[in-house]
Amino acid sequence: MYVLGVESSCDETSVAVVKDGREVLSNVVLSQIDIHKEYGGVVPEIASREHVKGVSMVFDQAIKQAGLRYEDIGLVAVTNGPGLIGSLLIGVNAAKVVAMNYGIPLIGVHHIAGHIYANNLERPIEFPCLALVVSGGHTELDLMNGHFDFVKLGETQDDAVGEAYDKIGRVLDLPYPGGPVVDKLSAIGKDSYHFPRPMIDSPDYNFSFSGLKSHVINLHHNMTQRNEPIIKEDFCRSFQEAVTDVLCQKTKRAAHEYAVKQVIVAGGVAANRGLRAKMALTITDIPVYFPAMKYCTDNAAMIAAAGYFKFAKTGVADDLFLNGDSRLALN
Ligand code: KG4
Ligand code: ZN
Numbered sequence: 561m562y563v564l565g566v567e568s569s570c571d572e573t574s575v576a577v578v579k580d581g582r583e584v585l586s587n588v589v590l591s592q593i594d595i596h597k598e599y600g601g602v603v604p605e606i607a608s609r610e611h612v613k614g615v616s617m618v619f620d621q622a623i624k625q626a627g628l629r630y631e632d633i634g635l636v637a638v639t640n641g642p643g644l645i646g647s648l649l650i651g652v653n654a655a656k657v658v659a660m661n662y663g664i665p666l667i668g669v670h671h672i673a674g675h676i677y678a679n680n681l682e683r684p685i686e687f688p689c690l691a692l693v694v695s696g697g698h699t700e701l702d703l704m705n706g707h708f709d710f711v712k713l714g715e716t717q718d719d720a721v722g723e724a725y726d727k728i729g730r731v732l733d734l735p736y737p738g739g740p741v742v743d744k745l746s747a748i749g750k751d752s753y754h755f756p757r758p759m760i761d762s763p764d765y766n767f768s769f770s771g772l773k774s775h776v777i778n779l780h781h782n783m784t785q786r787n788e789p790i791i792k793e794d795f796c797r798s799f800q801e802a803v804t805d806v807l808c809q810k811t812k813r814a815a816h817e818y819a820v821k822q823v824i825v826a827g828g829v830a831a832n833r834g835l836r837a838k839m840a841l842t843i844t845d846i847p848v849y850f851p852a853m854k855y856c857t858d859n860a861a862m863i864a865a866a867g868y869f870k871f872a873k874t875g876v877a878d879d880l881f882l883n884g885d886s887r888l889a890l891n
Contacts, residue, residue, distance in 0.1 A: 637867020
């Protein structure tokens with residue numbers, strides 16, 4: 561079955577065609593990063609308008625690149641939350657138009673389920689499985705006992721990891737989004753500040769990154785006032801070591817407690833090279849997998865993949881009353 565995936569929850573307009581939940585025939589991503597860069601972050605109103613401008617072209621390109629016609633599509637899967645409501649609505653309504661026009665079943669997909677299923681594009685997920693989700697909006701550990709069976713073990717109590725990365729990037733005057741740049745500078749920096757590792761020993765699986773973020777920002781502020789030289793690379797490396805220590809230690813403990821067969825990492829921060837390297841060194845007795853780099857950040861191939869398995873499990877499609885929900889829950 562050919563699934564048409566649609567993603568527009570933040571600042572990427574993306575449409576993809578995926579065969580049988582695994583084989584990507586096309587994955588067109590129109591990124592708005594260059595537009596939002598000027599403001600140092602995503603401006604919701606501008607994001608919605610840019611989605612409107614690009615959405616028709618992205619649909620057509622995805623179909624054309626897959627070498628198909630809309631009549632060949634067996635399911636339309638669209639991100640219906642969480643995310644920016646104005647942005648979500650563009651993708652949801654465009655998906656409805658195609659579904660209604662061609663009489664194709666429509667299914668809403670949770671954005672985080674999409675990120676998790678990006679892993680399934682590489683190799684089938686084996687259960688029980690532990691998913692560490694690290695994106696710009698989410699940081700959580702989910703246990704999966706089967707397809708579309710998510711049990712949240714813990715989550716951030718404040719900032720998401722990607723959000724903290726982007727804030728540190730902004731303070732260090734790095735281009736938006738900060739995450740990839742902080743990662744790059746980390747590679748040539750030293751962990752000279754040894755920042756705190758928040759909640760690393762707490763018995764639960766929750767996280768907190770706002771205290772660490774403030775610690776880094778305050779130190780930067782104080783050093784600037786004292787005219788002390790700021791070595792950006794060392795700030796980046798010290799921050800990245802603190803964050804990845806917490807993520808790796810908590811993931812390792814949960815993986816053992818729930819005796820999972822696989823650990824998978826998902827979301828934009830799964831592209832982080834420091835996290836990839838440290839996770840492999842920390843968890844050596846259970847296979848740890850990351851999506852291909854191009855499927856870590858927002859894309860529609862992951863939504864199509866997730867939609868396929870959701871529909872296969874439930875057999876239930878959504879009706880045309882499907883709506884965007886900025887705070888949609890995973891379960
Ligand atoms: O999953 P995503 O595309 O969007 C959300 O669903 O939030 O994630 C975007 C986030 C941004 O915060 C970005 O800075 C971060 O992922 N990111 C990274 C890296 N690549 C993207 N953070 C750290 N290291 C990276 N290499
Ligand atoms: Zn995302």
